[in-house]
Amino acid sequence: MSINPSVIAIPVYFLLIGIEFIIHRVNATKSYNLKDAMTNINCGVVSQITGAFLMVILFNAYTYMEANYGLFHIPMVWWAFPVAFITFDFMYYWAHRLSHEINLFWGGHSVHHQSEEYNLSVALRQSSTQILWTFLFYLPIALLGVDPIVFIVAQGINLVYQFWIHTESISKMPKWFEAVFNTPSHHRVHHARNPKYIDKNHAGTLIIWDKLFGSFAAEEERPQYGITKPLKSWNPVWANFAHYTEIYKNLKRIPKLKDKLRLLVNKPGWQPEYLGGYQPAPEIDPNYKKFQNRTSTRLNLYVIIQFVVIMLTTLSFLYFLTEMDIAQKVISAILIIFSVASFGLLFEHRKWSRGLEVIRIVFMSIGFVYIFGGLNPGFxxxxxxxxxLLSSSIWFKTTRQKAVTLST
Structure with a gap:
């Protein structure tokens, strides 16, 4: 069985999200949207599933670097943890900052910024590809000689800390805390698409890095959240490829190889002068309407129940990961990602979404027996x-409704 900390952390995250949701409902605060929150969490699911494969490779790379090229080989003593934590937080700042300033890297990180709401569910909206661009920033920690286990602990603390700052429920922390640490106020600025807030407050835990390197901005007027070119989709798989697709389209428009490379490494919005030059973040349109569309209560309830099934399946996948063979791992990953994509397509009323959902129900039933039958066989x-299979098929048939045009 896996000791993946996500198996413990995910239920805690869900509990805190539920508490915040209830508090906001009691206070009549509109910060949660069903489809948006589910898409946030589904992006996190896709990230966890792909990460189960990627992190093995990347962790082995870190271990190899530390064992063979570490300069000091820092032992697992008490002082190694604060050293690793501060070093990791410093490298995180630069990895995060450059994820905003390099177009190719933004292709991964933009997923985390796509939500137009700001609540604890946004913390779970993580990319499946960002680690490919940012992992190199942490190899110097291996060269320093920080033990891999100490590194994982420092990474975990940094990640867990950032969960609570994705909220509007907390206005300001005490002044001394705001001066040193990243807080909800600082991070709301980071998630804003207001031109004055763009590319500010990249800190993970310690806001001092932004103050030292000139990327700090204090929260003034209430931020408008999201990215400058809204995603307008509830599909977590598309969310991971949307900006890369935009890059590809722009690359086709650029004739010169040198300018193609510059498009990849320059800031998002850059283009050659002969195509109009750099396009800065636009001002906020006061008449802008957040992306939304109507779906029937029956369909919403159906997707919610299926969503719960997939959450339990994901936790089981992470828990039994070390006991599965490669075929079981791959099939599980495909079924889970297929499922969360199908939910998004249903919410968007795509013409072929209903047929796809029927196929998903069938394959989920077969996959359940194949995967978990190998771990715990029985009638x-x-x-x-x-x-x-039967209950989902019958219930899904009752959710049919007239197509609804998505708002833009």
Whole structure:
């Protein structure tokens, strides 16, 4: 069984999201949108599933670098943890900052900024590709000789800390705290698309890095959240490829190889002068309407229940990861990613989304027996799979409604 800390952290995250949601409902605060929150979490699911494969490779690379090229080989003593934590936070700042300033890197990180709301669910909206661009920033920690376990602990603390700052429920922390640490106020600025706030407050835990390197901005007027070119989709898979697709389109428009390379490494919005030059972040349109569309209560309830099933499946996948063979891992990953993509397509009323969902229900039933039957064989699994197949199929049939045009 896996000791993946996500198995413990995810239920805690869901509990805190639920508490914030209830508080906001009681206070009549409109910061949660069903489809947006589910898309945030589904992006996190896709990130966890792909990360289960990528992190093995990247962790092995770190371990190899530390063992063979570490300068000091810092032992696992008490002082190694604060050293690793501060060093990691410093490198995180630069990895994060350059993820905003390099177009190719922004292709990964933009996923985290796509939500037009700001609540704890946004913290779970993570990219599946960002680690490919940012992992190199952490190899100097391996060269310093920080033990891989100490590195993972420092990374985990940094990640967990950042969860609570994705909220509007907290206005300001005490002045001394605001001066040193990243806070909800500082991070709201970071998630804003207001031109004055763009590319500010990149800190993970310590806001001092932004103050030292000139990227700090204090929160003044209430931020408008999201990216300058809204995603307008509830599909977590498309969310991971949207900006890369935009890069590809722009590359095709540029004739010169040198300018193609500059497009990749310059800031988002850069283009050659002969195509109009750099396009800065636009001013906020006071008449702008957030992306939204109507869906029936039956469909919403159906997707919510299926969503819960997939969350439990994801936790099981992470928990039993070390006991699965490669085929079980790959099939599980495909089914989970297929499922969360299908939910997004249903919310968007795509013409072929209903047929795709029927296929998903069938393959989920078969996959459940194949994957978990190998871990815990028994007739009960077959019964559960049949009940899921029949109940989901019958229920889904009752959710049909007239197509609704998505707002723009």
């Amino acid at each position: 009960t699994l077959l019964i559960i799979a049949l009940v899921y």
